[in-house]
Amino acid sequence: MAESQHPRLILHNFLSFHECKELEFIHKSCSTVGYRPNVFSTTLSHLIATNSSHLVMPFVPIRERLKEKVEEFFGCEYELFVEFTGLISWSRGASIGWHSDDNRPYLKQRDFSVLCYLNNYGDDFNGGIFHFQDGEPPTIIPSRGEVVIYTADSRNVHSVDEIIEGERLTLALWFSRDSSHDEDAKLLSLLSENSLHCSKLISWLPVPASSNMYWFILGNASDDQSGFDICWARLHVLGLDILYSPENSCDSDISELLVEPLRLARGDELLEMEFANILHALQVVQYYCWKASELETTTKVEVETSKVILLSESQQKSISSLKSLFSKDDHLAETVFGRAACGESMRLYFNWEKFVAAVAMWEDYVRPSYEGIAQSLPYWRKQQSIFNVAFDGK
Template identity: 45%
Template sequence: MGTSEIRAVYKNFLTQHEAQQLLFIQRGLAVSGYRPHVRSLTLFDLVLAEPRLLPPLVRVRQLVLDAVEEHFDRPCQVFVEHTSLISWSPGASIGWHFDSNRGYLAQRHFSAVLYLNDQGADFMGGTFCFLSGSGPLRIEPSTGTLLLYTAGELNVHQVEPVTAGERATLTMWFSLDQAHQEDAKVLAALSSPAMRGCGLPPTMYQTPDGADIRLAPLQRLGVTLVSQPQLQVPAGPSQEQPQQQQQFKAAQQG
């Protein structure tokens, strides 16, 4: 399997405005995370804390899922296993590893890192590096850059220590096993009585031109989407009919 098949980098995957929306959510609600100097906010945490802020994250999450399915040629076969908005402060780092290197992580098949701010302007250090035969392959963090890679031992990597500022990303893991998708837990929470009336807009999956981004995998499979015809409701009786009937009855009585 070639390098282009096991990883990919997409520049300008996200606009500055979209990145700022996710940064606002992360900075307002993230809590101390799973390692020192790291703060995180999972999708499930956001559902419980402030579901009205879900639309920007849900939309970008779907776009990243589409990118994973397309790059790895797995249409309608990939499930989001975990979604987190993560910030790394000075001192945060992680050594060489691969993302499915523990028994409880074996369900992870693909990974994605979407950068929400810029190295040099917003933080120093924190470079993502892949292990390679010719030395570390370094990925320059910049706003809107999306990094995709397989989660197994072909992609051993590290994140160098952050030395200043705050490095922010949307980090996601994906599974080919539907039993490990996070959606079931999230949807169960959203369906609870406590969430009624939270006001999630039905347009949160739509692009500016009105297309539904959830249908992209079907379109890549060659499925032709036909819009559902509008049901024509017959018009009710005209207002003239009762008047005509009354006039007819009056004529008969006369």
Template identity: 50%
Template sequence: MAAMAAADHPRILLHRFLSLELCKELEFVHRSCCSVGYRPSVFSTTLSHLIATNCAHLILPFLPIRERIKEKVEELFGCEFELFVEFTGLISWCRGACIGWHHDDNRPYLKQRDFAVMDGERLTLTLWFTRNSAHDEDAKLMALLSQAAENYKFDKRECYLPSPASDNMYWFSHDQSGFDIRCARVHLLGYSFCSTSDVKCTTSASSNDSLELLNEPLRLGRGDEIFVKEFVNSLHALQVLQFYYWKAPELEKSRRETAGDMESSRSSILRKSSDMELKLPCNHELAETILGAIYYKEPETIFDWDGLSAAVAGWENYSTKLRRDLSSFMPYWLSNETIFYVNPLELQICKE
């Protein structure tokens, strides 16, 4: 009956299947970690990419969603315990992109169905399922996790710091112009990447050389001020910044409650000179056209550097907790040869 229902109604709408907070968390992961996608105007965040950039802990929000969707698909098609997840990823299509499925000779079920995004950025959680265990995503992910096992030991200091992929994975190219995704997302929020010293920054003779600065320590600038915090690279800065915009209401409430105990925001900033901003080959006008600045509205709070300082601590606590969970889950994944969400309460009972 379920199979017949699926044939009669090929699209199933599950209202409020994901909470708004979980959607915002996935948006945070994508906007702070994504790379260029498989076709023009498409950006993607895959689980394998997160592992490869030392952000394996950020796969954890995906796990309960994968399991819930898989169970629902098996129920719908009457194939309980028969499916494997072949692919999990966040895909966003931006202005001018065609959305749909490519035809694949190896996977004939993928037909060409295209439609266009008229404005902004459309973010979609995409999962592919298969009955063929040879295409099981978990086996590939477990191999990647095992290769990088040393990085997932919680006793390593600041083991949650991201490590960028190659620069070309962040470069969006369009009509002989382009922009680096990391630069674009920072710029659309009103910030810039700046040097960690007052040494004059000049445009390199090679665009590739100048983009390499994004893999070095840097600071965030806004207007004529620079945040004193030094970030290990651009991904580190971008994750903190995106975390700030995700958690702005909570951070603002916490800031008001502890306002009397906090130092003045003046101690968190430096004066900025034009020579301190990194000169990078990024077409900001193109970035605004493609990504749509309307999706990067200011939080409903008045910006101050204290809020960003609070975001640094909040992001570290968030990342530390996920790293701790990842370290706890790994033995269960290895013994079961599959990746799944482990309820913290059940985990505690098992340990006792």
């Protein structure tokens, strides 16, 4: 075990740029309101529950590599279980004072903590600097791909400065020696249950959770007449609107609308392509953001003239009514998500041809992951562990 009063390990560039951007895509297309004010989270159990279990696959090799590093550094090979895996982002106003990660009775099973930074201080957010109370290094400036590993007990008390602007995104894991807190057992139970209900024609289409999981309210406010739906907001800050059919559906409840088919609009144009629900649309849009540079070099995709039409006056009114339903404060949505990495390029360079190409690319992306889950699940069940299964020819 590492000989130190404050055992910790810093790994620079441990995660590749691609891995960081892929996890960012997953989080920004699947996250819910988090466990603390001004925080958003994406857990593996939530991905499974919303029929996005295929998006668990990118986590698998990363979890394995991190577990090996933790066991090697602390000299506890084959002793640890992953207790929690999740993507967590902090927005303006989020902070936490001095604490250890096992500072509650229900957290005492946590032995080791791992924090992976997925974006950069200064470029993507301001504030959010990590401090250790004692030991070296005393301060961590978040940098994409960097990993911080430390004991979850009082030897590594730490704090995080308040986020001033932007969204600070991390992959967080906790490890435990207690097998009763093994996350894999819980995830396998959910995956097995989910596989029994995959009767949809296209079974990788996401299904939104309940509306309250997506409703963001600033800080500790509890006013139902404030805040916004984060799925709508992440589309809104990229310059996109949603439209349901028939147009009078804007009188419906949000919980009903989240699962209804919709179309996307931008400015005075409407794409005549239907998405299964708002989560489906959001995943494709965030995929478009992630792959924007690749799409610039792809073969031009012709969009039929009939596929992009001008919005009618009644459709524009419906979009306006929907905005008032999905957001009680547009300015707040801009404040929280307005510094989106691809926001400026979306506003300046967006075109429907590239977006339609992204729809097909998204399907090509999720299909192998979905098949990978289906192939791996029998092996995972047998071992009661989630691991990277090597198949012939892969």
